[in-house]
Amino acid sequence: xxxxxxxxxxxxxxxxxxxxxxxxxxxxxxxxxxxxxxxxxxxxxxxxxxxxxxxxxxxxxxxxxxxxxxxxxxxxxxxxxxxxxxxxxxxxxxxxxxxxxxxxxxxxxxxxxxxxxxxxxxxxxxxxxxxxxxxxxxxxxxxxxxxxxxxxxxxxxxxxxxxxxxxxxxxxxxxxxxxxxxxxxxxxxxxxxxxxxxxxxxxxxxxxxxxxxxxxxxxxxxxxxxxxxxxxxxxxxxxxxxxxxxxxxxxxxxxxxxxxxxxxxxxxxxxxxxxxxxxxxxxxxxxxxxxxxxxxxxxxxxxxxxxxxxxxxx
Amino acid sequence: xxxxxxxxxxxxxxxxxxxxxxxxxxxxxxxxxxxxxxxxxxxxxxxxxxxxxxxxxxxxxxxxxxxxxxxxxxxxxxxxxxxxxxxxxxxxxxxxxxxxxxxxxxxxxxxxxxxxxxxxxxxxxxxxxxxxxxxxxxxxxxxxxxxxxxxxxxxxxxxxxxxxxxxxxxxxxxxxxxxxxxxxxxxxxxxxxxxxxxxxxxxxxxxxxxxxxxxxxxxxxxxxxxxxxxxxxxxxxxxxxxxxxxxxxxxxxxxxxxxxxxxxxxxxxxxxxxxxxxxxxxxxxxxxxxxxxxxxxxxxxxxxxxxxxxxxxxxxxxxxxxxxxxxxxxxxxxxxxxxxxxxxxxxxxxxxxxxxxxxxxxxxxxxxxxxxxxxxxxxxxxxxxxxxxxxxxxxxxxxxxxxxxxxxxxxxxxxxxxxxxxxxxxxxxxxxxxxxxxxxxxxxxxxxxxxxxxxxxxxxxxxxxxxxxxxxxxxxxxxxxxxxxxxxxxxxxxxxxxxxxxxxxxxxxxxxxxxxxxxxxxxxxxxxxxxxxxxxxxxxxxxxxxxxxxxxxxxxxxxxxxxxxxxxxxxxxxxxxxxxxxxxxxxxxxxxxxxxxxxxx
Numbered sequence: 001x002x003x004x005x006x007x008x009x010x011x012x013x014x015x016x017x018x019x020x021x022x023x024x025x026x027x028x029x030x031x032x033x034x035x036x037x038x039x040x041x042x043x044x045x046x047x048x049x050x051x052x053x054x055x056x057x058x059x060x061x062x063x064x065x066x067x068x069x070x071x072x073x074x075x076x077x078x079x080x081x082x083x084x085x086x087x088x089x090x091x092x093x094x095x096x097x098x099x100x101x102x103x104x105x106x107x108x109x110x111x112x113x114x115x116x117x118x119x120x121x122x123x124x125x126x127x128x129x130x131x132x133x134x135x136x137x138x139x140x141x142x143x144x145x146x147x148x149x150x151x152x153x154x155x156x157x158x159x160x161x162x163x164x165x166x167x168x169x170x171x172x173x174x175x176x177x178x179x180x181x182x183x184x185x186x187x188x189x190x191x192x193x194x195x196x197x198x199x200x201x202x203x204x205x206x207x208x209x210x211x212x213x214x215x216x217x218x219x220x221x222x223x224x225x226x227x228x229x230x231x232x233x234x235x236x237x238x239x240x241x242x243x244x245x246x247x248x249x250x251x252x253x254x255x256x257x258x259x260x261x262x263x264x265x266x267x268x269x270x271x272x273x274x275x276x277x278x279x280x281x282x283x284x285x286x287x288x289x290x291x292x293x294x295x296x297x298x299x300x301x302x303x304x305x306x307x308x309x310x311x312x313x314x
Numbered sequence: 315x316x317x318x319x320x321x322x323x324x325x326x327x328x329x330x331x332x333x334x335x336x337x338x339x340x341x342x343x344x345x346x347x348x349x350x351x352x353x354x355x356x357x358x359x360x361x362x363x364x365x366x367x368x369x370x371x372x373x374x375x376x377x378x379x380x381x382x383x384x385x386x387x388x389x390x391x392x393x394x395x396x397x398x399x400x401x402x403x404x405x406x407x408x409x410x411x412x413x414x415x416x417x418x419x420x421x422x423x424x425x426x427x428x429x430x431x432x433x434x435x436x437x438x439x440x441x442x443x444x445x446x447x448x449x450x451x452x453x454x455x456x457x458x459x460x461x462x463x464x465x466x467x468x469x470x471x472x473x474x475x476x477x478x479x480x481x482x483x484x485x486x487x488x489x490x491x492x493x494x495x496x497x498x499x500x501x502x503x504x505x506x507x508x509x510x511x512x513x514x515x516x517x518x519x520x521x522x523x524x525x526x527x528x529x530x531x532x533x534x535x536x537x538x539x540x541x542x543x544x545x546x547x548x549x550x551x552x553x554x555x556x557x558x559x560x561x562x563x564x565x566x567x568x569x570x571x572x573x574x575x576x577x578x579x580x581x582x583x584x585x586x587x588x589x590x591x592x593x594x595x596x597x598x599x600x601x602x603x604x605x606x607x608x609x610x611x612x613x614x615x616x617x618x619x620x621x622x623x624x625x626x627x628x629x630x631x632x633x634x635x636x637x638x639x640x641x642x643x644x645x646x647x648x649x650x651x652x653x654x655x656x657x658x659x660x661x662x663x664x665x666x667x668x669x670x671x672x673x674x675x676x677x678x679x680x681x682x683x684x685x686x687x688x689x690x691x692x693x694x695x696x697x698x699x700x701x702x703x704x705x706x707x708x709x710x711x712x713x714x715x716x717x718x719x720x721x722x723x724x725x726x727x728x729x730x731x732x733x734x735x736x737x738x739x740x741x742x743x744x745x746x747x748x749x750x751x752x753x754x755x756x757x758x759x760x761x762x763x764x765x766x767x768x769x770x771x772x773x774x775x776x777x778x779x780x781x782x783x784x785x786x787x788x789x790x791x792x793x794x795x796x797x798x799x800x801x802x803x804x805x806x807x808x809x810x811x812x813x814x815x816x817x818x819x820x821x822x823x824x825x826x827x828x829x830x831x832x833x834x835x836x837x838x839x840x841x842x843x844x845x846x847x848x849x850x851x852x853x854x855x856x857x858x859x860x861x862x863x864x865x866x867x868x869x870x871x872x873x874x875x876x877x878x879x880x881x882x883x884x885x886x887x888x889x890x891x892x893x894x895x896x897x898x899x900x901x902x903x904x905x906x907x908x909x910x911x912x913x914x915x
Contacts, residue, residue: 051342051355067350075663089663092711105375117890126896142351143344147376151340151347154375158368200321208325217357220326220364227318228327229370239373241349255316262322280319 013048016061017041028070033078033086043077044068047140073141080125080137094149101150105157115160119153204279207265211258219254226251331366338362338369347376653722656694657730659687659707659715666691670709677702677718698722707731792858794843800832802845804859815859837881844905846878846891854905865905867891872910874899 017024021041025031030040044065048056052064078086098120102112125134139148212220218240225231225239226247237247259280266276318326331337338346338359345351346359363370655674659667672693675682678701687693693707703722707715715731792806803812833847843855845862850873853862867874876893883889891899891908898911 064352067352071664089661092661093663093665104379121892121898126892138339138341140339140341142341143346143348147344147348147378148340150378151344151372151376154372155340155343157375158371204321205325208322212322212325212329217361217364220329221360221370223318224326224364224367225370225374227323229367229374231374235374235377238377239347252316255318258322259316259319262319280321 012056012058013045013052013061016058017044017048017065019058020062020065024065024070028074030074030078033074033089034081034083035074035078040074040077043073047073050140051142068141069144070141072145073139076136076139076141076145079123080132080134082132082134094146097146098149098153101146102153102157105150105153111157115153115157119149119156122152201279203266203269203271204262207262207269211261211265214261215254215258219250222247222250223254223258327367329365331362331369335362337366343369343373343376347373347378653698653700654694654696655698655703655705655720655722656692659691659693659731661712667709667712670707670712673706673708674698674720674722675704675706677704794836794838794859796833796836796845800834800847802833802836802859834877834879835881837883839883839885842883842886844881844883844889846881848877850875850878850893852878852891852905867899867905867908869899869908869910874908874910 021037021044024044025037025040028040030037035043047068048061048064052061056064075086075090079090099112099116102116102119103109106112106115119135122135125132125136135152139145143151215223222236222240225236226233233247233251234244236251237244240247262280263273263276266279267273271279342351342355342359346356346363351359363373659670659672661667666687666689668687668689668691670687670691670693672685672687672695673682674685674695676699681699683695683698685693685695687707700722703720704716704718705720706717717731792804793809795803795805795809795812797803802815804815805812833845833851833853835846837844838858841856841858843853843859843862845851845853845855847853850867852865852867852874854865855862874891874893874897876895876897878891879894880892881889882891887902887904889901889905890911891901899908900911901908
C-alpha cells in the first residue's frame with residue numbers, strides 16, 4: 001500500500017531510481033543479505049519518499065539515493081528480516097561497539113549494560129503477533145549504521161534520564177533562584193496571584209522575542225548549547241564541524257549583538273537608552289519570586305501554626 | 315565571554331519546538347552529527363535543535379569519542395626536540411659531507427676518510443641514532459670482507475694513509491669499484507648513463523678509489539629514479555649480496571662503514587636532497603611513532619636496535635631519496651635483511667579485522683615469524699629472509715586463511731586477505747532447534763553463545779575467547795542442541811553425532827517440574843548449561859550436563875510461567891531469560907535471585 005502510494009506520488013523518485021537502481025543494488029550487496037533487488041528498490045523508494053519533498057526532481061532524488069549508506073542499509077534491513085548471515089556480520093561489526101558506545105553515553109557500566117541490552121532487544125526485535133519488528137527496520141541509511149546505533153542509544157538514554165531528572169529539576173531550579181517551579185505550581189491554585197505580579201514590560205518581551213526570532217537557527221543553536229546546556233565551546237564546535245575559535249568568536253559576537261539589538265528594539269518601542277538598559281539588566285521577576293517563595297512559606301507556616309496555637313489553648 | 319542577560323536566557327530556554335512539529339528521527343540526527351546532511355535538511359534539523367533541549371542532548375551524546383574521529387591520531391614524539399634535531403642533523407651531515415668532498419679533492423684518501431668519519435659520526439650522534447656497537451662491528455666486518463674480496467679480485471693496491479685507516483680505505487675503494495662495475499651488472503639505464511660520464515669512476519687503478527666513487531656520483535647527477543634499483547637492492551641484499559647487483563652490495567656495505575659510504579649517498583642526491591632529507595627526517599619520526607603505536611614485535615625491535623628501525627623505515631619507503639637519506643640518517647643497517655610481507659585483512663563484509671594473528675612460516679626451514687593486524691587491519695612482517703613461505707592468518711570466529719607457496723624475495727610482498735566467518739557453533743556451543751521458535755530465535759541463541767565464552771558479552775573481543783580457559787571447558791562440554799521433539803542433545807564431535815541427555819530423569823523429576831514440559835532453548839558457557847522450556851522450566855547444570863537442577867524464576871509473588879524462548883548467560887553470574895510473552899527476567903547471581911525487567915514489546 002505504502003509503496004504503491006509512494007510510486008504514484010513521486011514520479012521523479014521512481015524514474016530516478018529506475019535509472020540507477022542496478023548500481024545501487026550492486027553497491028548495497030543486498031542479495032548477500034537475502035534481499036532481492038526488487039525489495040531493496042522498494043526500501044529505497046520508501047526512504048526517498050520519507051525524506052525527499054514531494055515533487056522532487058529526479059536529479060535531486062538520484063543524488064539523495066547515492067548519498068545513502070547503501071551497504072549498511074541493506075545489512076540493517078537484512079538483519080531486520082532475520083537473515084542469519086546478516087546478523088553474523090552485524091554482530092561481528094557492532095557487538096563490541098554497542099557496549100562501548102553505551103558506556104561512553106552512560107559513563108557507568110551497569111547503566112550502559114542495561115542500555116545496550118535493551119537496545120539489543122529492540123534491534124533483534126520481537127512482537128507478540130508472530131511477526132518480528134526490529135528497530136533496525138527503521139534505519140534508513142542517511143548516516144552510518146554505527147552512528148545511528150549511537151544516536152538510538154543516546155535517545156534511549158535521554159528518555160530515561162529525563163524521566164529521572166524531572167523529579168530533581170525543581171530543586172535545581174530553585175537552587176538557582178529561578179522561579180519556574182513556583183510559576184508552574186501557582187496557576188493551578190492561585191490564578192489571581194499571578195496577575196498581581198508586577199508585569200514585565202511587554203515591550204521588553206516583544207523585543208527579546210523578535211530579536212531571537214531574527215537569529216539564524218544555527219546561531220540560536222550555538223546560544224542554546226552554550227548558555228543553556230552548558231556545553232563547552234569545543235563541544236559546540238564539534239557538532240557543527242567548525243573550529244573552536246570560530247565558535248568562541250561567534251558566541252562572543254552573538255551575545256554582544258543580542259544585547260545591542262534588544263536595546264535598539266526597546267528604543268524603537270519608545271524607551272530611552274537608560275530605561276532600556278535598566279529594564280534589560282534588572283530582572284524584576286527574580287526578586288519577586290524569591291520574595292514570593294519566602295512569603296508563601298511563611299504564610300503557610302503562619303496560617304497553620306496560629307490555628308494550632310489558637311485551638312490548643314481552647 | 316560575555317553573559318546573556320538573565321531574561322534573554324530565560325526566553326531562550328522557554329522556546330520549545332514549534333507545536334505540531336515532530337522530533338527529527340535517529341537517522342537525521344545521525345547524519346547531522348556526521349555532517350552529511352544536505353543544506354536543506356541540515357537547516358531544518360538545526361532549527362529544531364535550536365529550540366529542543368532533548369534533541370540537543372541527544373546530539374551531544376551521540377558524538378563519537380574523540381579518538382574515533384581524530385584523523386591525525388599520530389601522537390607527537392615524546393621528545394619535542396626530536397624533529398629539529400633530526401632536521402638539523404641532516405643538514406649538518408650534508409654540510410659536513412660537502413666539506414669532506416672538497417677536502418677529499420686535495421688530500422689523501424685515508425685522511426679524508428678519517429675526517430669524514432669523525433664528522434659524520436658527530437652528525438650521527440647528534441641525531442641520537444647511533445647504532446649499537448655490536449651491530450656496527452658485525453656490519454663493519456661484512457663490508458671489510460666485501461671490500462677485501464673485491465680488492466683481491468680487481469685492485470690489489472689500495473692506497474692508505476696509514477695502517478690504522480686501511481679498513482676505511484678498503485671499504486671506500488670497494489665502493490668506488492662497485493659503482494664503476496655496476497653498469498656491467500645491468501643497472502637501470504638511467505643510472506648507467508649517469509655513471510658513464512664520470513671517466514675516472516671507471517678506473518679501478520686510480521690511486522684515490524674512494525674519492526672517485528664520490529666523484530662519479532656527483533658528476534653523474536643521478537636521477538632519483540636511477541637510484542631506485544640500487545636502493546631497493548640494498549635493503550634486502552645482505553643475505554645474498556651478489557644477486558641483485560654489486561652496486562647495491564657496495565652501497566649497503568659502504569653504509570656499514572659510516573664515513574666511507576655516506577659521502578656517495580648524500581652526494582648522490584643533489585642539493586635539492588636537503589629538502590628531501592628534512593622531509594624524510596619527519597617521515598622517519600612519524601614512522602617511529604607509528605611503529606610504536608602498533609606495539610608488539612615491531613616496537614620491540616625498534617627499541618632494541620635503532621638501526622633496525624631505520625631499516626624498517628627504509629623498506630617501507632618506495633621513494634629512493636627517502637630510503638637513502640633515511641638510511642643515512644638513522645645510521646647503517648645491520649641485521650640481516652629479507653623481504654617484507656604485509657597486507658590488509660578484511661572480513662567478507664569488507665570491514666577490517668584487527669588483532670588477527672599472522673604467522674609466516676618458512677616451509678624450507680620451518681622457522682616462523684608472527685605478527686598481528688593492527689587496528690586498521692594491516693599487518694607487516696618485516697625482515698623475512700627470502701625463501702618459500704606459508705602464511706596463515708587466523709582469528710577466532712573466522713576460518714583460518716592459509717596461503718601456501720608464498721615466495722619471499724628481497725622486496726615487499728603484499729598480500730591482502732579476506733577472512734571468512736567461521737560457523738559460530740564451531741567455537742561456541744549452542745544450537746536451538748525447537749520448531750516453535752522462529753529461525754530468528756535460533757540465531758539469537760547462537761548470538762548469545764557467541765559471547766557466551768567471554769566474561770563480558772559485549773566487551774570481549776573474539777581474540778579474547780582463545781585466551782580464556784573456559785573455551786577449553788566449552789570444548790570438553792560439547793555442543794548442545796534441542797531437537798524438534800524438545801529433547802536435549804549433546805555432541806562432542808562438532809555435530810556429527812549426537813547423544814541424548816536425559817534431563818528429565820536426572821533433574822527435573824527430582825526438582826518436581828512437570829515432565830511433560832518441552833525444552834526449547836539451550837545455552838552453554840563452559841560447564842554451565844542452561845536449558846529453558848515450556849511452562850517456565852529452567853534447568854541449570856554446572857557440570858556440563860551431568861546433573862541438572864531446576865531453577866525457579868520468581869521474585870516475591872511473581873513467577874515466570876511462560877514458555878522460555880530465549881536465554882542469555884554471558885557469564886556464570888549474569889543471565890537473561892525471555893518468554894514467548896516477552897517477559898524478561900534477569901539474574902546477576904547465577905540464578906539465585908531474579909528480577910523481572912519490563913516486557914519487550
